[in-house]
Amino acid sequence: MARKKLETLTEQMYYVLLALSAGPRHGYEIMQVTFQLTGGRVSIGAGTLYALLSRFEEEGYLTLHNVQDRRKYYALTPSGRAVLHEEYRRLRRQVADGAKLLEEEDMA
Amino acid sequence: MKYALGFYPYDAMNYKGGQAYLDRKAAQGWCLRHIYLGSIALLEQAVKPRHFVDLDIRPFLCEEPDQNYLQLCADAGWEHIQTLRGMLLFRTADGADPVPIQSDGRIEWDRYWRKCARKNLFTSLLLLLISTFLVTAVLGLTSGSGWTVTTLAVSNSALLYLLSLTLGLVSILMSFVSVPRYLFRCRRSGQVEMPGRVAWLQDTLFQVYRPLYIFAACVALLEIFGLVGTTAKLEWYGMNGEYTATLDACREYPVVLGTDLGLIPDPTDGRWLEGHRSLLAERLDYRESTGSGEEYHSLTTERYACVNETLARWVFDQRARETRKGAFLWGELDWEPASGLGFEESYTCREGEYLLVRQGCTVALVGCWGVDLTQPEYLSIVHTRLDL
Numbered sequence: 001m002a003r004k005k006l007e008t009l010t011e012q013m014y015y016v017l018l019a020l021s022a023g024p025r026h027g028y029e030i031m032q033v034t035f036q037l038t039g040g041r042v043s044i045g046a047g048t049l050y051a052l053l054s055r056f057e058e059e060g061y062l063t064l065h066n067v068q069d070r071r072k073y074y075a076l077t078p079s080g081r082a083v084l085h086e087e088y089r090r091l092r093r094q095v096a097d098g099a100k101l102l103e104e105e106d107m108a
Numbered sequence: 109m110k111y112a113l114g115f116y117p118y119d120a121m122n123y124k125g126g127q128a129y130l131d132r133k134a135a136q137g138w139c140l141r142h143i144y145l146g147s148i149a150l151l152e153q154a155v156k157p158r159h160f161v162d163l164d165i166r167p168f169l170c171e172e173p174d175q176n177y178l179q180l181c182a183d184a185g186w187e188h189i190q191t192l193r194g195m196l197l198f199r200t201a202d203g204a205d206p207v208p209i210q211s212d213g214r215i216e217w218d219r220y221w222r223k224c225a226r227k228n229l230f231t232s233l234l235l236l237l238i239s240t241f242l243v244t245a246v247l248g249l250t251s252g253s254g255w256t257v258t259t260l261a262v263s264n265s266a267l268l269y270l271l272s273l274t275l276g277l278v279s280i281l282m283s284f285v286s287v288p289r290y291l292f293r294c295r296r297s298g299q300v301e302m303p304g305r306v307a308w309l310q311d312t313l314f315q316v317y318r319p320l321y322i323f324a325a326c327v328a329l330l331e332i333f334g335l336v337g338t339t340a341k342l343e344w345y346g347m348n349g350e351y352t353a354t355l356d357a358c359r360e361y362p363v364v365l366g367t368d369l370g371l372i373p374d375p376t377d378g379r380w381l382e383g384h385r386s387l388l389a390e391r392l393d394y395r396e397s398t399g400s401g402e403e404y405h406s407l408t409t410e411r412y413a414c415v416n417e418t419l420a421r422w423v424f425d426q427r428a429r430e431t432r433k434g435a436f437l438w439g440e441l442d443w444e445p446a447s448g449l450g451f452e453e454s455y456t457c458r459e460g461e462y463l464l465v466r467q468g469c470t471v472a473l474v475g476c477w478g479v480d481l482t483q484p485e486y487l488s489i490v491h492t493r494l495d496l
Contacts, residue, residue: 012212027176028183031207045211046184047162050177051219070179 009087012044016052017084024065024075114149117315120194121228122307123161124300130159147315160198160209164191165223213299220300232283256430258423262384262391265331268324272317279313340383353379362495363394363409364474371398389414410473424466467496
């Protein structure tokens with residue numbers, strides 16, 4: 001199974017990058033921020049998060065900031081921030097498109 | 109605190125089977141404490157325990173586990189119990205309900221395929237090739253060297269080796285049947301699926317194979333040093349001062365001696381008697397050289413006392429095949445069926461100098477140069493001396 005360059009982000013990927021947008025964080029903080037931000041709707045397992053962090057690091061979307069008490073702190077790179085913003089715009093466009101049709105349907 | 113024991117044979121390839129086993133135990137209120145000797149699970153009573161079996165994806169298992177990863181799991185509420193055969197075993201504290209370690213089935217499958225399944229398929233293929241090469245090499249080296257398959261029947265270590273190798277081979281062959289089907293199923297669903305019962309059986313066989321192999325090696329060492337399996341060891345050569353194989357000592361065993369056949373003993377005669385026993389059979393091996401010049405005789409008795417007639421029939425046929433191919437000290441024996449000698453099955457060759465007979469559970473190969481053992485007076489001695 002060849003590894004493809006990321007084109008769109010899954011929900012969990014999006015929230016990992018989003019959690020890092022405010023500054024460097026370690027893995028568990030990312031999990032907590034995601035959980036709180038989504039009101040418990042999205043929760044990321046430690047193994048899944050670790051795999052995502054490794055992949056994002058390989059892709060150059062984030063970088064290891066420092067290690068403290070066996071906890072790795074990660075920070076977004078400019079490239080990672082660009083991907084996050086692109087995904088955000090894509091999601092907004094999707095919501096806007098949905099609004100055009102579905103809100104009219106709801107009103108009717 | 110109450111404890112219980114369980115059996116955990118699962119390998120990294122079937123780690124979801126291990127997960128299911130621990131889930132069943134958790135539902136009964138048991139939490140994993142540790143796995144000893146590779147597969148004996150010690151469980152303790154707990155309140156709503158939860159487990160997670162994760163793949164250990166270190167490139168080389170001799171390296172230290174990734175402490176950052178274990179710390180992240182610990183922060184998330186998963187206590188690392190131990191690392192076993194490429195798996196990381198976790199449990200929660202009493203009543204805790206953390207997010208499962210793997211929360212994305214696709215990522216989990218991708219990781220399983222890249223880090224575990226591909227490697228496992230390659231390793232299994234390599235193991236099969238190496239095993240085939242080793243078996244071929246051993247058979248090639250031993251053919252015509254005097255080493256015989258019937259030797260296996262009288263050695264407990266050889267029987268154990270045979271059993272362990274069979275289990276190992278069956279396990280590998282089973283994996284070739286079950287693993288591609290399992291991987292296809294996972295690929296179709298896009299996540300690591302629950303393996304079937306065949307995977308459990310395959311892992312169990314492999315878990316039994318390894319300790320059995322080690323046990324066989326220990327028994328082999330004991331046998332080499334004569335601490336187990338040896339029932340007799342008497343030696344007497346002309347140059348040897350330790351005269352243990354005296355006529356009287358040898359007469360205690362069911363073998364045909366030169367004096368039984370009317371040959372006159374001489375102080376320069378050589379005698380040697382060795383006995384080995386396994387769970388299936390006991391073998392006595394007697395050699396005697398007596399006389400000199402025209403009157404030189406070489407005597408042989410191989411006697412197998414088997415646990416049942418089926419095995420005795422196999423030993424009889426096998427020994428006939430082996431000695432025809434030259435697996436005998438004095439060259440190839442071209443056996444001809446011989447009837448009317450008073451045995452259930454019998455062969456003879458070299459004008460009656462050699463006899464291969466089976467009577468009930470006993471098989472014997474008797475030979476004496478220059479003596480026609482098919483003569484009634486000698487047959488009667490063979491019958492009596494070999495206790496047939």
